[in-house]
Amino acid sequence: MDSVFKALADKNRRKILGILKEKDMAVNEIAQHFDITLASLSHHLDILKRANLVIAQRKGQFIHYSLNTSVMEEVIKIFTNYFNK
Numbered sequence: 371m372d373s374v375f376k377a378l379a380d381k382n383r384r385k386i387l388g389i390l391k392e393k394d395m396a397v398n399e400i401a402q403h404f405d406i407t408l409a410s411l412s413h414h415l416d417i418l419k420r421a422n423l424v425i426a427q428r429k430g431q432f433i434h435y436s437l438n439t440s441v442m443e444e445v446i447k448i449f450t451n452y453f454n455k
Contacts, residue, residue: 374445377421382406383414387437390424394436 377383382404389395389403401411415435418424422441426433 371445371448373421374423374441377417377423378445380414380417382410383418383423386411386414386418386435387423387442390435390437394427394434396429396432396434398432400435 378387385403386400389400397408397411397415400415401408404411415424415426419426419435422438424435425438426435428434
């Protein structure tokens with residue numbers, strides 16, 4: 371769970387999650403929402419992937435990213451339980 375909170379600590383990664391909340395996207399589509407290099411964006415996506423917050427799926431020559439809703443639900447549950455004590 372520490373990797374999840376570390377991943378959520380960065381505003382660019384939180385923005386990526388917000389974008390993916392709307393629909394699954396390839397890296398080049400996500401990049402249109404940022405003023406950072408593709409290498410930096412790929413680094414952020416890798417951190418999100420290692421934290422299991424996003425799922426990467428190859429579709430042809432592109433990798434599409436989607437929100438891992440089960441992990442997001444678990445994070446919300448942890449926050450809710452923590453603050454309801």
